[in-house]
Amino acid sequence: MVNFGFTISVTRAVEYDKNDKGCAEYVALRVPSSSACIGCGGCSATCTAGNLTEFNIRKIQMLMKRGENQLYKEQLHKCMLCGKCLTVCPRGVDTRGMILAMIEYMREK
């Protein structure tokens, strides 16, 4: 292939139909308030773990809803369950419950 000195980026299409939405369905059932999330990122801003690492709840919940489970699976155990995110959420999402439900789903799978 001719090297033009640059490449076009890989398509970042989300394969909604192919992705495994099992976790998203499980979380939606266990934590109904998760549907109220507007992705404001308040949780990630206050996160004790997020202060020290890449752990990002806003991103995790987005990936979870897309069904891209492999992309966040390893992140879940970084959570310290301190509950700060729960307290700051302006939409009343049980963020701590979401993390617990995801961990539970991944364990059972």
Next chain:
Amino acid sequence: MFTFTSPNYEPFVWPFSIGMATLLIYITIKYIKWIYEFDKANRIKILKGLFSLGTLRSVKEIFLESLVHRKIYRENPMLGYMHMCFGLGWALLIIVGHLESSIYQASWANTPYYSIFFYYFLPAGAEYWGDEVFGFLMDLILLMILSGLFIAWGKRLYSRMVGMKKTTKQRPYDRLVKGVLWSIFPLRFLAESMQSAITGHGSFLTHSTGEFFASCLPVETLSYPLWWAYSLSLGIFFLLIPGSRYMHIPTEMVYIFLKNWGVKLDVKLGPNGELRGLSKFEVYSCSRCGICLNQCQLLTSLNNESIQPVYFLRKVREDVERGNEINNCLMCGRCEELCPVDIDLNALRMMQRQDHSVVTDETYSYIPSLSKTSPIKTGEEYSGCRKVAYFAGCMGHLTPRVIASMCNIFNKAGVEYHFIDEGGGICCGRPLRLSGNRAAADVLMQKNIERIVATGAEILVTSCPICYKSFKEEYELPIMVMHHTEYIDMLMHCGALNIRKGKERLVFHNPCELGRGCNIVEAPQRVLGAVGEIVATEFDGKASLCCGGSLANTVISPIERGRIAADALSRYTCSDPDCVVTACPLCKKNFAKVKQPVPIRDISEIVAERC
């Protein structure tokens, strides 16, 4: 005058005797089996405790709690009286009855049934030492039990009469056993009355009713079948006890002994997740009185009537699926505070929460260790001999005003301090522990201990009662741990703070983890008394309400938390204070989410303003 008669016998003594013997054999085998499951340390404690003061203390406690029901008296005198009638009344009936029959027979070694059915065996015209006094006493005791029975009937119709909004929904089997129990005393009363009409014994109660019955009923024919019925009701009751809630009667007494001998609750479950050792005694000691029901805010605010200790422990006993009951609990400890049997309700629930954490070398490895450059100060940076280390905690960082107030107080008092988590710290691990993940919590604990010890401080002050409880109970730190209310109290006591008293009317909301959890009740009262005027509420000290923010509950939604907070706040503000004061950043944050009739402030904010 002493008379001696040969041992008496009637076929109707058999139902009672068989029932009692079977029950005794059953509970003895069961208790030995449970004690056998104790670990070695606890078994040694039993052996050492047998001949210690603990045994005497137990006897006293059994009298005060199992018979007189002192704790229930404090809750509601009428309810206490009702329980006392059954507990103390029945015990006195047995003791005085045995004493009376022994004096009559001039022997202590008569068969158990002889004293129970003594008035049947007592021939007409028999005289013995103190016969009239005994007759009077036995009638008085019987009357006491019957009066308790009337209250119990009334309680079924209108439970608010004894101060209970809700009473336990008993299973059909327990209702049946209760029916048998309730029939015992009226049957005894009838049998003794009829007998009194024949032999002339008895006193003001049975003798009078006996005379009345004799005027309208064939007492000679009715008396014998009634003694049979009395014996049958006793025998059936004893036989039904093992599967019923009345197992609490014998178990509670053994539990009191074990507790006073220093036997500790084994928080580890057995290989198949079953309870072991003392926890079995605790589960069977629950009398399902239902006092915990009215304490539970999940019931009063969310109308959830299925997870309270009384139902939870029943499910534990029946060993049925109870995932929701295990996790849907605020662990506020309000039930435990008033439990008349002193069962470790929180611990029993906590130990059943499963540990899902997988701990590897990678677990929380992102937390910078002290040697690396990090926003957290390293050991070397803690130069000088600062005696105090301050830990705001995760929730503390959500309430910057609390942190600013504490810094202000430290400065005003001229205290040099290390701010451990100034640039953001890590969690103390208690929220993980509360959700069952004990192994992961231990990892965080080790990392925090390292940080705290590196400061070289002598006192660790924290603003968060959640951190405080874990520092105090789990960390085993070599230094003194204080919550900021305690620390402010100490500063005031030694004159380091010059406080101006204000005129604000303050209501104090004692956080669950601080008051009930760590026994800190007086320090905040002293501090508040110095800065303003305390308005007393019925939720002061250890009777405080939960704000609903508890991290121990992993089931309820934030909306439901809000409902608990709003209810709690409206109950705190019914005396129209100027301000509700708390000492926990999480409580403050959680109250802040609902409509506030008055400002919610932390105790440190008020002190910082007035010093």
